[in-house]
Amino acid sequence: MLDARFIRGNIDILKAMLEKRGYGFDLSEFLSLEAQRLALLKESEELRNKRNIVSEQIGKLKNQKTTTEAEMGAVGSEYVFGIDIQKQKSEMRRVSDRIKEIDEILRGIDEKTGLFLLNIPNIPHESVPAGKDEAGNVEIRKWGATKEFDFPPLNHWDLAAMLDIIDFDRASKIAGARFSLMKGMGAKLERALMNFMLDLNTSKGYKEILPPLLVNRESMTGTGQLPKFEMELFKTADPEFYLIPTAEVPVTNIHRDEILNESDLPIYYTAYTPCFRREAGSYGKDTRGLIRQHQFNKVEIVKFVKPEDSYSELEKLTNDAEDILQRLGLPYRVIALCTGDLGFSAAKTYDIEVWLPGQQKYREISSCSNFEDFQARRANIRFKREGKKGTEFVHTLNGSALAIGRTVVAILENLQQKDGSVVIPEALREYMGVEVIR
């Protein structure tokens, strides 16, 4: 969410930014609503002031009334010190009615402007490359050599079938399309990766979190999934909860509506969670295999930092995610998303794409973003600087480190051997207990 005052004062900048993102917005309606709101707010406040003064007066007089009445010999009279209380009361009744009227109108306006604000995407950072769609993304760096096989490398789903470690058919019997059933060494590989990633992340100072997987509407609004992306979420009926599409949601919301101390920052969290996504609108995309599932495992890292640190923290966060791939020996590249491909809440995003020999393609395995104060403003996460008055919004960041299902895919496809067996990366062997899956 952007600041209403910022919008009022920076129409042209905002318009240009939104166009770069491919969003067209009619800001004039918003501006006229804002003007109305301010005028009504002022009227309402003035009326309240008046009412407060008169009410206080009446209160004071009432307190003195007992003695006064006796003195004046006018018991029962509403006149005290020459003030006609009845008349004041009826006037204040009208004032109160008018205040209620105004407040009702204000509520309507707030609802509209609020919705408007919640639907405006974040402004891209100046370092984000301009571009219309993913074709405009820019490769930042590459790591690891893509391996040449002396045999045609298989898809992970063929490998998995041969090794009997993933059962897609039975998963669809049990649940439906886009679900998977991990078996034996497949299940163990997921668990090993989960532990390996959490151990590595916590060794770097990220505190481990195991959050709720179902969250309320406020949390989803705080991180930006709602109100715009309801279609992409699973939801329970009664009582109403949303299934998290990423640990980003519950973990970022840990500090919703809080005022942190400057000395608390930066805060680093890491969390393993399953993630649930509708994948509405992706019909026909990645229908086979583990790439695009309704439910998948992911280890996420989340940071709360001071505004001046957020871009250096983004680099560090991305490096931490890359470190996992390096330790697993999986080749990857880092790309900077362009303005047109940037997610709704992000100011800047690096995607890490891992090489998949089965597809002869780089595929996203991590997405690392700086949201600046966009989420903090929505979720009302602030901090107080040492010795300074007032509060500021923190900057939030997060990134996958890493998507576990896709890491399984990458390991299977990159480390497959001619006989269909798969070599376990060195770093994972203590977790797996074996060197090869065969």
Add this chain to the structure above:
RNA sequence: GGAGAGGUGGCCGAGCAGGUCGAAGGCGGCGGUUUGCUAAACCGUUGUAGGGGCCAAAACCCCUACCCAGGGUUCGAAUCCCUGCCUCUCCGCCA
């Protein structure tokens, strides 16, 4: 699922026969006195947001709102009434 208790400032905790309560007191924080240093003691200070005084900031001042949320009663509500949410205790059930 049944029965009950409760949600007050960064925290704890009064107020709740409606009026001067943004709210006693304590803790914590900040500033000062004392001290070789630390601690203790003492004095002072200490919420957030919106609007305005100054459409250049900061300081300062004024107004408004906020005692879980939303309605209602009233000239006036932290205090009374209704609804919702949340927390806790006991019983039942359950991994």
